[in-house]
Amino acid sequence: MPATTVTTFARIASDLPPRGPALRLDTAIVLGGSVAGMLAARVLADHADTVLIVERDGGPAASGTRAGVPHGNQVHVLLAAFTRQIERWFPGFTGRAVAGGAVRITAESSRSYANGVPKVSIGDRAVLSMTRPYLEQRIRAELAAVPNVRMVTGRVTGLEFDRSAVTAVRYEADGAGVRQPAGLVVDALGRGSRVTDWLTAAGWHRPPMLRGGDAVNYATAVFQRPPEQDSVRRAAALDPATGEGAIFQSVEGDRYLVMQGGIGDSRPGGTAEDMVSRLRHLLPEPFGRVAENELIGEVVTYRLVDSRRRDFWACTQFPARLIPVGDAVASLNPFYGQGLSSAALHASALSLYLRSAPDLDFPARDYLAMQKVVVDAAWAISTRSPETGDARRWIVRQIVRAAVVDCFVATAFADVTQMLKHPATLFTPAVVARALLARLRRLPAPVRPIAGRVEVLSS
Ligand SMILES: Cc1cc2nc3c(=O)[nH]c(=O)nc-3n(C[C@H](O)[C@H](O)[C@H](O)COP(=O)(O)OP(=O)(O)OC[C@H]3O[C@@H](n4cnc5c(N)ncnc54)[C@H](O)[C@@H]3O)c2cc1C
Structure with a gap:
């Protein structure tokens, strides 16, 4: 893996305040007001006079599960990358969320087991824990305090293009059709986004869709x-x-x-x-x-049913002024908890792009290239295919085993699984050597269940 991929990932995952000239825009429209859309809107607020989010489940933030996010009642783990990015875009978010009831999870208060064997604790970073609906409520509340961002309740129905760029968004609100011109459009419509259909209907290339992993x-x-x-x-x-x-x-x-x-x-x-x-x-x-x-x-x-990704970066024809984010780009195996962190890293990549003095009359290829680095990294873990080649796969197995007993390897491994660092950072001589040394150490005894093992009901 070239060093540039690792450094690009590090720039995107940074916790530093955004730097560089702020490109100015008139109106930016974000399609979809879930987590990816709201984070993109926060980034755009530094650049656009008006940021309009069009979300079909708009209105007062619901406290329960809503139609647009039917999996909202499932556990959502917030990785360290998400906790870092949300604090970066909404300074003080963690404290306000905890004051409202969210829970701070530290190394001391968390346990991790591999086949029942307790993993060594790495005593540094704290992450946040809350339900998905409460997380959305919190971000909506933060966004409500950003004066140039507005959310309207509406169902996005299509896009308009000229010869080179997306120019306007069509949506339905209160039973009426609306046409809203835009200087930049963000697709945050999630896994079921129809933007690729609208692209092909207008004569643009459909991005390749990759499916992987198990149900x-x-x-x-x-x-x-x-x-x-x-x-x-x-x-x-x-x-x-x-x-x-x-x-x-x-x-x-x-x-x-x-x-x-x-x-x-x-x-x-x-x-x-x-x-x-x-x-x-x-x-x-x-x-x-x-x-x-x-x-x-x-x-x-x-x-x-599967993990899937739309490789927008691979389109030879792509309209200017269109930015896909979140699950609209990559919908990942949720066991690894990467979805919301990926969305946050896409938002960070958007900020880097907008502060690099880009020419918006050309497709956002620099943005798509940065996003590809994040998607590739998450995809490798999500589809459990981190490495090709027997030797590399063997090394990965040693690192996974060593992460149970060796604090140094566990920290390097957690940096990757928590999306703070690129997976290639695991293959440094120091990590590999420690992982090999750890083979000499015996694993601790597994922690037993509270009751004796019995046959459980069949699934
Ligand atoms: C079972 C499960 C568990 C998960 N657990 C985790 C986890 O532990 N940690 C983690 O980080 N991630 C987890 N994820 C992934 C995470 O939920 C997604 O990555 C995340 O929801 C993606 O956010 P998004 O904003 O891109 O899309 P979505 O959250 O899907 O939002 C899309 C938005 O677009 C709106 N919309 C759709 N169509 C229209 C339209 N035509 N007009 C207007 N609005 C529209 C919807 O109402 C919705 O608000 C899990 C996913 C599943 C399925």
Whole structure:
């Protein structure tokens, strides 16, 4: 992997305030007002007189799951990259979110297990934990304080182009059609975005769509969290061989969100009985402790059939003034929790692009090239295909094993899985040497479930 890829990723993942001349725009329109759209809008607010977000689920921020994000009731883990970027764009966000009920997860309050074996703790970074609806509420509240950003409730129905660029957005609001000219358009319509259909209908190339990875199955439940039960705020248990696992995390409202995940035909935890039985009998003891509390409501399930990416960068013909972000570009295996961090890194790449004095009358190729670095990095992890070649794959296995016992390797590994650094940073002599040395160390004993192992209900 060339060093430039690593350094490009580092620039995008930076926590420094944006620098460079701010390109000026009249109106920028963001299609879709979920997390990727709102973060892009925040970046655009530094450049455009008016930033208009068109979101079909606009209006007052809902406290529950909404139609546009049907997976909003599933566990959403916020990686360190997201926590860093959200703080970068909304300074003080973490403190305000925690004051409102979000939970700060530190190394001391989190546990991680590989096949039940406790992983070494790396004592530095704290991340945020909250439900997805609450996260959206918080970002909407922050954005409401940015004077030149406005969200309208409307359904985007199409785009208009001239010979070289996107020129306007069409949407329906209050039963009427609206045509809004724009100097820049951001596609943040998510996995189901129809922008590629509108591109091809207007004679542009359709970007190649890559699909990969297996179907993943989620089952999420909410348990009450007694205030005194605070020492373990998050635990994750993973089977490194299959990539299947479970996680619980403390969230606002004195609750735990608990998720069990399966791959392909494996659908664990779909009923209350199955969920509780697995937590007690199959997973390390902290999971069983959570299951001693009252389960609130029903277990909710979700199935995502694959990971997919649209390679806009590969289009030989692409209109100027169009910027795709978030799941509209890459919708990833959620087990690795990269979706929201990717969206945040796309927003950061957008900022770098807009501060590089670009000529907006040409396609945003420099932006798409930066985005490709982020997508490639996430895709490698999401589809569990980080390396080609037997030797590299063997090294990856050693690093994954060493990350259980060796703090140095665990930190390097977490920097990559938390999207703070590019995956190629794992292949330095120092990390590989420590990983090989760690082969001499015995793994600790697995942490047992709270109850003896028994057959659980079939999935
Ligand atoms: C089960 C599951 C669990 C996940 N867990 C995690 C996790 O732990 N951590 C993590 O980081 N990510 C996770 N993800 C991924 C994360 O949810 C997505 O990456 C994220 O939602 C992408 O945000 P987005 O803004 O790009 O798209 P979306 O959130 O999909 O938003 C698209 C927006 O566009 C709007 N919209 C769509 N069509 C129109 C239209 N025609 N007009 C107007 N508005 C429209 C929708 O209402 C919606 O608001 C998970 C995903 C799933 C499925």
